Amino acid sequence: MAARILLRHVLRCPPARLVAYPEARLTAEDWAAYRALVERRQAGEPVAYLVGEREFFGRSFLVSPAVLIPRPETELLIELALAHLGGCPRPRVLDLGTGSGALAVTLALELDAAEVTAVDLSREALWVAMANAARLGASVSFVHSRWFDALCGERYQLIVANPPYVAANDPHLGQGDLRFEPRSALVAGADGLDDLKTIIAEAPHHLDDDGWLMLEHGYDQAATVRSLLTDAGFTAIRSWTDLAGIERASGGRWPGRP
Incomplete structure (x- = not known):
């Protein structure tokens, strides 16, 4: 599968062309380019970085080593957001740690x-996200900030985030695509909870009354995240499972303060 994707990338052709013309020969230039990509893939480099894009929610997003590669499980946050805000005439939405912009643009x-x-x-990530917004025709405001630091006084009906949530000593960091992705987009302290804790603690200052916070997290972090949401004063707290049956996202409603 990867070989076909790389070949299509070199030839800039649809999948049908490879099937329709199996006897076609590569030019010397195309063969050299294809061989170079295959060698990089054999060394473990992610296919998404090699071809410069990855599909997310039915759209092609530009990616680079400056951003995390969008993953299918993150589409759960899109589905949840649409279910909660589908009837709102002009919802205000905040995407924290946007990376490629997959969530915000979608x-x-x-x-x-x-x-x-x-x-x-x-x-660097913001440049990629802005390029995706322009390419796909999405109206998004981009802010350079550490979480909420540059958003003083701003409030939203929904805050979504796919923050770093991997523990610093997690052995998976030395395996597969994770070896090539930015550590700053993956690792969040000794237990992987540092950024989740920060977002949950600060979100109430930036949510409208009855606004929602929805977070992606690790496969074994749902119970802890629900506890953090409870301690911060959120209500209607729950977790949602991805297609693999894993509790992949958790969130809650901010009731406001009397």
Whole structure:
């Protein structure tokens, strides 16, 4: 499968062409380019970085080593957001740690008249996200910030985030695609909870009354995240499972303060 994707990338052709013309020969230039990509793939480099894009929620997003590669399980946050905000005439949405912009851009395109703001601490990531917004025709405001630091006084009906949640000593960091992805987008302290704790603690200052916070987290972190949400004063707290049956996202409603 990877070999076909790389070949299509070199030839800039649809999948049908490879099937329709199996006897076609590569030019010397195309063969050299294809061989170079195959060698990089054999060394473990992710296919998404090699071809510069990855599909997310039915759209192609540009990616680079500056951003985390969008994953299918993160589409759960999109589905939850659409279910909660589908009837809102002009929802204000915040995407924290936007990376490639997959969440922010998709929500801006799927929600009519939504006001979407995307935040990231990495300027390189923001360049990728802005390119995706422009390429796909999405209206998104981008802010360079560490979480909420540059958002003083701003409030939203929904905050979504796929923050770093991997423990610093997790052995998976030395395996597969994770070896090539930015550590800053993966690792969050000794137990992987540092950024989740920060977001949950600060979110009430940036949510409208009855606004929602929805977070992606690790496969074994749901109970802890629900406890953190409870301690912070959220209500209607629950977790949602991905297609593999794993509790992949948790969230709650901010009731406001008397």
